[in-house]
Amino acid sequence: xxxxxxxxxxxxxxxxxxxxxxxxxxxxxxxxxxxxxxxxxxxxxxxxxxxxxxxxxxxxxxxxxxxxxxxxxxxxxxxxxxxxxxxxxxxxxxxxxxxxxxxxxxxxxxxxxxxxxxxxxxxxxxxxxxxxxxxxxxxxxxxxxxxxxxxxxxxxxxxxxxxxxxxxxxxxxxxxxxxxxxxxxxxxxxxxxxxxxxxxxxxxxxxxxxxxxxxxxxxxxxxxxxxxxxxxxxxxxxxxxxxxxxxxxxxxxxxxxxxxxxxxxxxxxxxxxxxxxxxxxxxxxxxxxxxxxxxxxxxxxxxxxxxx
Amino acid sequence: xxxxxxxxxxxxxxxxxxxxxxxxxxxxxxxxxxxxxxxxxxxxxxxxxxxxxxxxxxxxxxxxxxxxxxxxxxxxxxxxxxxxxxxxxxxxxxxxxxxxxxxxxxxxxxxxxxxxxxxxxxxxxxxxxxxxxxxxxxxxxxxxxxxxxxxxxxxxxxxxxxxxxxxxxxxxxxxxxxxxxxxxxxxxxxxxxxxxxxxxxxxxxxxxxxxxxxxxxxxxxxxxxxxxxxxxxxxxxxxxxxxxxxxxxxxxxxxxxxxxxxxxxxxxxxxxxxxxxxxxxxxxxxxxxxxxxxx
Numbered sequence: 249x250x251x252x253x254x255x256x257x258x259x260x261x262x263x264x265x266x267x268x269x270x271x272x273x274x275x276x277x278x279x280x281x282x283x284x285x286x287x288x289x290x291x292x293x294x295x296x297x298x299x300x301x302x303x304x305x306x307x308x309x310x311x312x313x314x315x316x317x318x319x320x321x322x323x324x325x326x327x328x329x330x331x332x333x334x335x336x337x338x339x340x341x342x343x344x345x346x347x348x349x350x351x352x353x354x355x356x357x358x359x360x361x362x363x364x365x366x367x368x369x370x371x372x373x374x375x376x377x378x379x380x381x382x383x384x385x386x387x388x389x390x391x392x393x394x395x396x397x398x399x400x401x402x403x404x405x406x407x408x409x410x411x412x413x414x415x416x417x418x419x420x421x422x423x424x425x426x427x428x429x430x431x432x433x434x435x436x437x438x439x440x441x442x443x444x445x446x447x448x449x450x451x452x453x454x455x456x457x458x459x460x461x462x463x464x465x466x467x468x469x470x471x472x473x474x475x476x477x478x479x480x481x482x483x484x485x486x487x488x489x490x491x492x493x494x495x496x497x498x499x500x501x502x503x504x505x506x507x508x509x510x511x512x513x514x515x516x517x518x519x520x521x522x523x524x525x526x527x528x529x530x531x532x533x534x535x536x537x538x539x540x541x542x543x544x545x546x547x548x549x550x551x552x553x554x555x556x
Numbered sequence: 557x558x559x560x561x562x563x564x565x566x567x568x569x570x571x572x573x574x575x576x577x578x579x580x581x582x583x584x585x586x587x588x589x590x591x592x593x594x595x596x597x598x599x600x601x602x603x604x605x606x607x608x609x610x611x612x613x614x615x616x617x618x619x620x621x622x623x624x625x626x627x628x629x630x631x632x633x634x635x636x637x638x639x640x641x642x643x644x645x646x647x648x649x650x651x652x653x654x655x656x657x658x659x660x661x662x663x664x665x666x667x668x669x670x671x672x673x674x675x676x677x678x679x680x681x682x683x684x685x686x687x688x689x690x691x692x693x694x695x696x697x698x699x700x701x702x703x704x705x706x707x708x709x710x711x712x713x714x715x716x717x718x719x720x721x722x723x724x725x726x727x728x729x730x731x732x733x734x735x736x737x738x739x740x741x742x743x744x745x746x747x748x749x750x751x752x753x754x755x756x757x758x759x760x761x762x763x764x765x766x767x768x769x770x771x772x773x774x775x776x777x778x779x780x781x782x783x784x785x786x787x788x789x790x791x792x793x794x795x796x797x798x799x800x801x802x803x804x805x806x807x808x809x810x811x812x813x814x815x816x817x818x819x820x821x822x823x824x825x826x827x828x829x830x831x832x833x834x835x836x837x838x839x840x841x842x843x844x845x846x847x848x849x850x851x
Contacts, residue, residue, distance in 0.1 A: 299657045346836050349843050353599045353656050354799065358839065361792040361832045364785070368828040482788065486664055493661070523680075526672035533665025537658050538647060 273399035280410045281468040282511050286491040286503030288460030294498035296453050297433045301356045302363020306336035308480025310462030311469035315382040316375050325388035332466035340458025348450045367480045381476030493536045496543030566700045571817040577706050579813015580713035584768040585790045586805035588761035594737045594800040595757045598659035604783025605667040606762045610769025611778045625688035632770045633763035640762030644755045674780035682777025717806045792835040798848020
């Protein structure tokens with residue numbers, strides 16, 4: 249426990265001074281957004297073992313809605329974010345209600361197929377800008393007081409939201425609700441026989457995860473100033489799975505580590521190797537599934553647990 | 557001119573024809589997926605990638621080695637099937653003991669690798685493959701012109717589907733396969749080499765996908781991304797038909813192709829998503845799919 253607190257303190261301190269270490273703030277914010285996305289995804293995969301193959305739908309839809317509300321309708325930043333999150337929550341409710349009826353791979357295929365519906369709607373609808381996406385999304389200001397145009401101020405805003413989400417997820421997992429989720433993960437028929445309305449718990453977890461993924465998408469749209477089809481695409485859904493697996497699903501820090509590794513790899517490799525980057529990502533996927541199913545953080549935790 | 561819903565009849569028949577052609581591809585692909593899922597319990601995400609590799613094998617064969625369409629129809633599925641056998645041997649085999657989602661994730665990674673390699677080698681743009689001389693032109697049916705190649709695609713895929721169904725449901729080999737699907741251990745105890753059967757089944761399922769790719773090459777643009785969105789539609793088709801059901805996969809593949817074609821006439825905006833919406837409705841009404849058995 250003490251080691252864990254030390255790790256968190258060091259990481260927070262690093263995050264606080266990161267913009268002064270010569271790291272590009274927009275890149276750091278992108279890392280934070282994807283880390284938040286992966287943490288939201290992990291709430292589902294790690295703690296209930298539901299593999300959603302369509303999480304980009306919530307991430308991307310929320311990015312589009314936030315972008316549309318702030319550019320076309322002139323909404324403020326916070327209202328725009330809330331609007332995006334509300335839409336992804338609603339999407340999560342509808343898709344989740346259908347998907348939780350089935351388990352395992354069926355669940356994965358259904359979430360994938362329904363996310364594809366969201367993708368096609370984004371492709372064809374007027375407000376998303378079709379193939380071009382939405383561009384020039386303004387960052388605006390916090391309640392009209394603090395302008396977010398400055399990269400460093402925006403960074404600390406995103407960092408604050410990220411830490412908030414991280415603590416929130418920890419809270420959920422350690423709550424009685426989270427314990428029931430873990431019980432369902434361990435043995436679903438038993439949880440049913442104990443009288444828990446399993447589907448309702450799963451749906452709640454799904455909606456929570458979708459909403460937080462939406463929050464990450466909204467922030468990403470504001471940070472980069474655009475929302476595109478790739479945000480809602482199957483590739484993004486796959487990448488968030490990879491981030492979570494690589495870092496270690498079912499651990500708090502795993503998704504954060506995984507997101508940092510994957511986003512950094514993509515950032516630096518895409519200039520170097522072009523289309524081969526998807527070969528490399530695919531190869532990491534294969535290695536992860538074959539011999540590294542616990543992920544970085546999962547392996548480290550296991551070493552520590554053995555010694556203790 | 558005769559019209560239905562204010563749309564000229566030839567336009568409707570034309571779209572239905574296109575729908576039937578797409579449905580033939582859905583049927584071939586979902587059949588392979590269903591066979592693989594039935595025996596291996598693996599949802600083969602790489603199915604779209606193997607379909608793409610089949611089309612590319614035909615394209616490269618013609619451009620570089622001068623292999624014509626008819627030989628490609630035989631050789632491309634063999635080559636891709638062999639690749640499938642190797643993948644089963646090296647990777648999938650080690651995942652049967654862990655949860656089935658890992659098979660899905662592994663094949664997703666393999667699809668990414670295959671698509672990335674083809675994109676690096678051939679670029680993202682589509683390549684055209686000529687219609688073989690024997691199948692060029694069309695029949696004039698009086699009210700519409702039926703392109704011979706499209707008729708051939710439907711005929712060929714229905715024949716292959718029927719043959720596969722016969723092989724699985726009516727032969728000794730098929731009986732062993734079905735028995736192994738029910739209880740692999742028991743079948744192995746009878747002295748049947750189950751791991752070999754599993755390996756060949758994966759290869760055969762993958763070869764079916766490659767065959768669909770060769771058949772598709774002359775009617776669509778051959779491109780590295782041709783399989784990645786198709787595979788999701790095929791997943792939906794398999795879920796509608798009922799996972800692991802052979803008849804369900806074939807019938808729902810053809811029917812959904814037709815429905816998609818009709819939607820293009822009536823309400824084109826929805827044609828991309830109609831299959832997924834039907835899937836959602838079927839799942840609410842019959843969670844095991846139309847032809848599936850409730851566990």
